[in-house]
Amino acid sequence: MNAKKIFSLASTTLAAACLFATVPAAYAQMGLPDSIKVPDGNKVAMETVGVGEITYECRDKANAAGETEWVFVGPKAALNDRSGKQVGEYFGPPATWQAKDGSKVTGTQLAVAPAGDGNIPYQLVKANPAEGKGAMSGVSYIQRVAIKGGVxxxxxxxxxxxxxKEIVKYQADYIFWTAS
Structure with missing residues (x-):
């Protein structure tokens, strides 16, 4: 192979590597469990980092008289863009993602998958129609990925x-998808 072809191949490989390096890891579906992958025909509309807390309460265990367990009460988190600017909030129940412009969505959980010891699970949610016009308009799915803590x-x-009640800190990326 001559030097010109080697340089061309190296340049092409470097350009491809740079292209893939600029795509945020949270968008990559291939590294996620199949159960939480967003169906074809959708595209990423917005990516946020949820930083907040989850409240748990010590309650009687359902269908187990005399036993107790920590029960999920609800989340409260700031939704930030990648630069750290708050663009919305996440709270519940019901699980609600609200943009600063007032638009918001709730949804139905479709699937969860383990996200490693000490982390709440990955999650895929089918969004209900948005309330209000704005950033949440047209959202079809919400993924929870890149999770740290929250158990x-x-x-x-x-x-x-x-x-x-006990409050546990957590962080997760919430990826909002719309139909292509």
């Missing part, structure tokens, strides 16, 4: 601590 407290939940 129920490790401390004991007992009959004596029933009713106690």
């Amino acid at each position: 129920a407290p490790a401390k004991a939940c007992t009959a004596e601590t029933k009713g106690n």
Whole structure:
């Protein structure tokens, strides 16, 4: 191979590597469990980083008399763009993603998948029609990926601590998709 072909091949390889390096990892569907992949025919509309907390409460275990467990009560998180500017919030129940412009969506959970020890699961949500016009208009799916933390407290939940609430910090990327 002559020097010109080697340079051309190296330039093409470098350009391709740069292109892939600029695509945020959260958009890449290939590294995600199949159950939470967004169906074909959708495109990324907005990417946010949710930084906040999840509240859990020590309650009686459903269908297990005399047993207790930590139960998810709800999330509260700021939705920031990649530069760290707040563009919305996430709260619930019901799970609600609201943009600064007032538009918001709720949704139905379609699937979850393990996201590693100490992390709440990956999640795929089918969005309901948005309320209000703005950033959430047309959102079809919401993915929760790149998760750090958020699992129920490790401390004991007992009959004596029933009713106690604990707040756990977490962070996750929320990727909003619209139909192509």
